[in-house]
Amino acid sequence: MSSPSLHSSDKEKGQEIHNEYVGKALDAPYLSPAEEKKLMRKIDxxxxxxxxxxxxxxxxxxxxxxxxxxxxxxxxxxxxxxxxxxxxxxxxxxxxxxxxxxxxxxxxxxxxxxxxxxxxxxxxxxxxxxxxxxxxxxxxxxxxxxxxxxxxxxxxxxxxxxxxxxxxxxxxxxxxxxxxxxxxxxxxxxxxxxxxxxxxxxxxxxxxxxxxxxxxxxFPEEAQFLTPAEREHVVRRLKEDTGAAGTFxxxxxxxxxxxxxxxxxxxxxxxxxxxxxxxxxxxxxxxxxxxxxxxxxxxxxxxxxxxxxxxxxxxxxxxxxxxxxxxxxxxxxxxxxxxxxxxxxxxxxxxxxxxxxxxxxxxxxxxxxxxxxxxxxxxxxxxxxxxxxxxxxxxxxxxxxxxxxxxxxxxxxxxxxxxxxxxxxxxxxxxxxxxxxxxxxxxxxxxxxxxxKYGKVPDFVLGANGEELTSVADDPEIRRRFGLDGMTEEQIEGLGDKNPLFRYYQ
Known part of the structure; x- marks a missing residue:
């Protein structure tokens, strides 16, 4: 009977970590869809x-x-x-x-x-x-x-x-x-x-x-024509889509x-x-x-x-x-x-x-x-x-x-x-x-x-106030589900397209 209890405890701990993550995520400079569209036109x-x-x-x-x-x-x-x-x-x-x-x-x-x-x-x-x-x-x-x-x-x-x-x-x-x-x-x-x-x-x-x-x-990390908030938003959305830029x-x-x-x-x-x-x-x-x-x-x-x-x-x-x-x-x-x-x-x-x-x-x-x-x-x-x-x-x-x-x-x-x-x-x-x-x-x-094997990759996770946060790969609970728990950012970066969160374009 101890296994269900342990499983329940792990799930509660995972939920606490998730709540802490989405609470912090609210401080990031997320742009509204209209603002993001305007930003992409600026880049274009x-x-x-x-x-x-x-x-x-x-x-x-x-x-x-x-x-x-x-x-x-x-x-x-x-x-x-x-x-x-x-x-x-x-x-x-x-x-x-x-x-x-x-x-x-x-x-x-x-x-x-x-x-x-x-x-x-x-x-x-x-x-x-x-x-x-x-x-x-x-x-x-x-x-x-x-x-x-x-x-x-x-x-x-x-x-x-x-x-x-x-x-x-x-x-x-x-x-x-x-x-x-x-x-x-x-x-x-x-x-x-x-x-x-x-x-x-x-x-x-x-x-x-x-x-x-x-x-x-x-490259986006050093782009001078963007404001700091715009630059951070571009870097984050690229990381969410294909992974971090990484080091040489x-x-x-x-x-x-x-x-x-x-x-x-x-x-x-x-x-x-x-x-x-x-x-x-x-x-x-x-x-x-x-x-x-x-x-x-x-x-x-x-x-x-x-x-x-x-x-x-x-x-x-x-x-x-x-x-x-x-x-x-x-x-x-x-x-x-x-x-x-x-x-x-x-x-x-x-x-x-x-x-x-x-x-x-x-x-x-x-x-x-x-x-x-x-x-x-x-x-x-x-x-x-x-x-x-x-x-x-x-x-x-x-x-x-x-x-x-x-x-x-x-x-x-x-x-x-x-x-x-x-x-x-x-x-x-x-x-x-x-x-x-x-x-x-x-x-x-x-x-x-x-x-x-892992389930479908969600398009977003819900923030503390119901906001749709697209930083799926940074959510500790998502990482646990996809076998990335305990890995460093450098280790995850090294997986590249072998990352369980990555899906190929057909």
Whole structure:
């Protein structure tokens, strides 16, 4: 008969600890829903527009070589055989080489200093590229352009997911990435105008890089544009959603390398990135082969698919955040890409230019929303800022290697149908679909296993006066129920996404 009494005593003690916790929690500067919404708008206006401008400049600098090819690049620099493809490849060799250490350094250093430094570097390289007069100079410039640009996109994606909760991040990443979609839509026209003013693109990047230290904030813990109460609220809501920011420890870096999910997400991302880069680099060339089009006409025809993709990307992100699901969108949209490539492979494109142009629409509009979706899906499912940053770095390094593949498979001798390039893109898209299905099923089963073992994670605990307090993980009674009783904050932090309180996004 002693067991029930002991159980009752433990329960009463647990309730006393819980009451003490929620009483103290009332002293914390919790914001009302209206105040929190206003705070998030303040963060959005501070971060997203300027970071989107940076990526627009980066993507434009990267892919304008495709437009320059239509403008006579090969003739001007006396390129022969596959030298144009080599110039594309060396960019991505430099691009993938520093993405993993770049994300680690971004956490260790201040983003407000690190990001402007790399911008200024690639602005100088881009400016000097205008002086290239032969193949060797072009190759050297493209390699160093890739090297200096490599940290920007993965670094900013990691930076953004470190500011927002998991059900808020897809829309912000999508807006950020959509600047590249707009670059795809209008990059040809911009490149044409800027080509008449040699070096102006790189100079513009250099100038923006110089003012960036005053425009870019550091991580939430050190953000100067927030009041102390706002800063504390942002840090707490992120801790409640994905865990504490944590300290810099190599253990967290190694945890990412040891986690098999890191490599599956990397393969999913390359399944999206290879078609994306192929379409970005070669869509003007592909369209030009559909008929007798001038350079200006080819550029104009490449604009509508990317303009539509811009709206599809944003709509997908909004709905994905609303239902808190990721995998199903990869599966649907990459299936659309597979259909598009299938059409391009299966028809005589010059005999049916309208159908082929429709297939380009399917490919571009299908692949665009999956970039942001995959990035956010990866960031959502690794807990601990350093582990998340490292895993995302691996994902970007492997995924952006798709640029090397895409640079090699659209060969001059394959025009006008480019069957090899389209078939490779179809294969990568198919891999993305299959692995997305696998991860979605795995996350569903793992969440169900944790629910069965520990119970569902409550959305809130009730405070002393009936307030809904969302600091669930700090409640001693919750910790006891989920097997975390007696563990230090550092030990709980070390669990990362293996924490019983953590639930994966499907």
């Amino acid at each position: 206006y501070k971060l997203v527009p300027f970071l989107s401008l940076l990526y627009l400049l980066s993507f434009l600098d990267r892919v304008n070589i495709g437009q320059a090819r239509l403008d006579g690049l090969e003739k001007d620099l006396h390129l022969k055989g596959n030298q144009y493809q080599i110039a594309l490849v060396v960019f991505f060799v430099g691009y993938v080489s520093t993405e993993i250490p770049g994300n680690i350094l971004l956490k260790k250093m201040r983003p407000s200093r690190f990001i402007p430094a790399i911008m200024i570097s690639w602005g100088i390289v881009m400016t000097l590229m205008g002086t290239c007069s032969n193949f060797a100079g072009l190759v050297a410039a493209r390699f160093f352009l890739g090297l200096t640009e490599s940290v920007l996109f993965p670094g900013i994606c990691f930076y953004l997911v470190s500011w927002y909760k998991r059900n808020e991040s897809n829309l912000r990443i999508a807006i950020f990435f959509s600047s590249a979609t707009l670059s795809g839509a209008f990059g040809g026209l911009l490149a044409y105008g800027l080509s008449k003013m040699a070096g102006i693109e790189g100079l513009l990047t250099f100038v923006v890089g110089c003012i960036s230290p005053w425009m870019i904030e550091d 420890k190599m253990k967290y870096v190694m945890d990412a390398f040891k986690d098999w999910k890191t490599y599956v997400f990397a393969l999913i991302y390359i399944g999206v990135a290879e078609p994306l880069y192929a379409l970005s680099l070669f869509s003007p060339t592909i369209i030009s082969e559909l008929g007798t089009f001038s350079r200006a006409q080819s550029q104009l025809l490449s604009t509508p698919p990317y303009a539509l993709a811009f709206f599809i990307t944003l709509a997908t992100a909004i709905y994905s955040d609303r239902i808190q699901r990721r995998g199903i969108f990869n599966i649907f949209w990459m299936t659309v890409v597979i259909i598009g490539y299938g059409i391009l492979i299966g028809i005589e494109t010059q005999k049916h230019p309208g159908v082929a142009y429709f297939a380009v629409f399917l490919c571009v509009c299908g692949v665009a929303p999956c970039i942001a979706n995959t990035i956010v899906w990866t960031g959502n499912n690794f807990s601990g800022v350093l582990k998340r940053g490292t895993s995302m770095g691996v994902m970007f390094a492997v995924g952006n290697s798709g640029g090397i593949v895409s640079s090699l498979v659209y060969r001059t001798q394959d025009k006008p149908r480019y069957i090899l390039g389209h078939a490779v893109g179809l294969g990568f898209a198919g891999m993305c679909v299959l692995l997305s299905i696998f991860m979605m099923v795995y996350f569903q089963r793992e969440n169900a296993r944790r629910d069965a």
